Amino acid sequence: MTLSFDPATVAIPRGHHIGGQYVQLPGAEIEVLRPSDLQHMGMIADGGEAAVQRAVDAAKKALAQSRWAKIAPRDRAAVLMRFAGLIEENATYLGQLEAMGSSRLISMTITRDAVRTAGVVRYYAEFCDKIEGTVTSTEANALSIVKHEPYGIVGAIVPWNFPMITAAWKFAPALAAGNAVVMKTSELTPHSLLALAELAARAGVPAGLFNVVNGYGHTTGAAIVRHPDILKISFTGSTQTGAAIMTLAAQSGIKPVTLELGGKSPQLVLADAGDIDVVAGRVAAAFMDNAGQVCTAGSRLIVEDKIADELVERVIARTKAIKAGPTWDEATTFAPIISRKQLERIDTMVRASISEGASAVTGGTVLEGRNEGSFYAPTVLENVSDDNIGFKEEFFGPVLTVRTFADLDEGLAQAAHPVYGLAASVHTTDLKKALKAADSIEAGMVWINQHGRGPEFTYPAGGYKGSGFGKDMGRAGIEAFLRQKAIWANYA
Incomplete structure (x- = not known):
C-alpha cells in the first residue's frame, strides 16, 4: 500500500x-x-x-x-x-x-x-x-x-x-x-x-x-x-x-x-561505543529527524577524540544521503522547516555562529528549489566555543555542533549546559561508564545507546533548569x- x-x-x-x-x-x-x-x-x-x-x-x-x-x-x-x-x-x-x-x-x-x-x-x-x-x-x-x-x-x-x-x-x-x-x-x-x-x-x-x-x-x-x-x-x-x-x-x-x-541535548559518544557505523546512524538521526525540530534533538555531539574524525565523516555522509521533498510523498526522507520565519531564524543563527568563530564542515545553507518550501541543509559546526551563539541557544533545526574529549570526566564537563537540561544520550558498551555518565548529567531524560523516546509511554518526559x-x-x-x-x- x-x-x-x-x-x-x-x-x-x-x-x-x-x-x-x-x-x-x-x-x-x-x-x-x-x-x-x-x-x-x-x-x-x-x-x-x-x-x-x-x-x-x-x-x-x-x-x-x-x-x-x-x-x-x-x-x-x-x-x-x-x-x-x-x-x-x-x-x-x-x-x-x-x-x-x-x-x-x-x-x-x-x-x-x-x-x-x-x-x-x-x-x-x-x-x-x-x-x-x-x-x-x-x-x-x-x-x-x-x-x-x-x-x-x-x-x-x-x-x-x-x-x-x-x-x-x-x-x-x-x-x-x-x-x-x-x-x-x-x-x-x-x-x-x-x-x-x-x-x-x-x-x-x-x-x-x-x-x-x-x-x-x-x-x-x-x-x-x-x-x-x-x-x-x-x-x-x-x-x-x-x-x-x-x-x-x-x-x-x-x-x-x-x-x-527547550533543550540543547548532548550526545556523549565514547570510543568503546561499538559499531561506528551504527553509532553514526543514531547520531545523525538525533539531529536530522523532523529536520531537527524536536525539543530533545541531539544537537551537541561530544565524542572521544580517538574516534572523532571517523564518526564525523560518517555522520556527514548521512547528511548527503537525504531526500528533501513534500511531506506527503513517502519517498521523502528529510522534512521541511515549519515556516519561512523559522527557516530565516535558523539561517541567521548559523551565520552568527560562524561569524563568532565556528566553522561549517557541511551545510550551513538554505536548500533551494524544493517546491518553494522551507528546507535547510543538515549542518555540522565545529569550533563552537562556550560563548558562541551556537552553544548558548537552541537552533531548533538540523544543526549539530561537535566537540571532542580525551577522557570521560572531560566529556561529562562538556555535556553540561548553563541553561538547558532536557535530555542527553550516552553511547558506550561499558555499562559502568554509561551509568556513571547518566548519574552525572544534569538532565531530565538520559538515554543509553539510543537518542529519543521511542514508542514507550511508561517513563516521564520533562527537563531540568531552563x-x-x-x-x-x-x-x-x-x-x-x-x-x-x-x-x-x-x-x-
Whole structure:
C-alpha cells in the first residue's frame, strides 16, 4: 500500500471545536500554509477571550451534567478506549492532516504518530481505576486519608512540532483523571488536533470535556492562562514562552503549571561505543529527524577524540544521503522547516555562529528549489566555543555542533549546559561508564545507546533548569492533573 497522497483530496476541518461540535466565531483570520510548498491549507480564526470563554462555559456544563469525575472509573476508561479505537480506525486521515500541515513525513505520521496517539489514550484509559489514595500513620482513634482529585477545568497549549502526540500527552491523562480540557493548537498546525476532538465526541466523550480553540499565543493562549476557572496549565514550547506563562499564571490567580521547554541535548559518544557505523546512524538521526525540530534533538555531539574524525565523516555522509521533498510523498526522507520565519531564524543563527568563530564542515545553507518550501541543509559546526551563539541557544533545526574529549570526566564537563537540561544520550558498551555518565548529567531524560523516546509511554518526559519542570507521560503524567486532599477524622 502506498502512503503518498494528493493534498487536494483531504478534507480540512474548519472552526474551533467546542462543546462537541465545530463552531465558527469571529476573530482575526489566520492563513495556514503547508510547509512543504507554502501553499494554502486553510483559514482559522484567532479565538481570543471569546472562544476561551465559550469553551470554559461548555466545560463547566459538561462536568456538571456528565459527572465525569464521579462516574465509575471503568466507565470513564471505556469511553477513552473507544476514543483510542477511533483514532486507530482513522489513522490514515489523521496522518494525512498531520503530514500536510506540519513538518512530519507521511512515512511517520500514520504508522507512528497516529498509532502512538491512540496508544497514549489507551495507556491513560487504563489508569482510570488505578488512581489511589493513601492512609497515613496516625495516633489511635484517628484516620488520616490522602486522596487525589481532578482540578476541574485544565488548560493545555501545544506546539507545532508533533502536534497530535504532544497534545495526547496532555489531553489523555487530563481526561482520565476526570478533568475537562481547553486546549490551544499552534496557529501553524491546528487541523489534526481539531480532527482528534471530533473523534473524541464520536467516541462518547461528553460534549464540552475536550475543547480545541485556535489562535495566537499572545491572544488565545494568554486568555487560557488568565482565565480564573482554568485551574491548571500544561505547556510545551520554548523556554522564553514558558517563562511568560509562569508570570501570567502568577499574576492571574496563582495556578500550577507544567512546562516542557527547550533543550540543547548532548550526545556523549565514547570510543568503546561499538559499531561506528551504527553509532553514526543514531547520531545523525538525533539531529536530522523532523529536520531537527524536536525539543530533545541531539544537537551537541561530544565524542572521544580517538574516534572523532571517523564518526564525523560518517555522520556527514548521512547528511548527503537525504531526500528533501513534500511531506506527503513517502519517498521523502528529510522534512521541511515549519515556516519561512523559522527557516530565516535558523539561517541567521548559523551565520552568527560562524561569524563568532565556528566553522561549517557541511551545510550551513538554505536548500533551494524544493517546491518553494522551507528546507535547510543538515549542518555540522565545529569550533563552537562556550560563548558562541551556537552553544548558548537552541537552533531548533538540523544543526549539530561537535566537540571532542580525551577522557570521560572531560566529556561529562562538556555535556553540561548553563541553561538547558532536557535530555542527553550516552553511547558506550561499558555499562559502568554509561551509568556513571547518566548519574552525572544534569538532565531530565538520559538515554543509553539510543537518542529519543521511542514508542514507550511508561517513563516521564520533562527537563531540568531552563528546560522546564513537571512531567508528561508515565504515572507522573496523570499525577500532574490531580491535586491532593488530606482528610483527618478524629473518632475518639
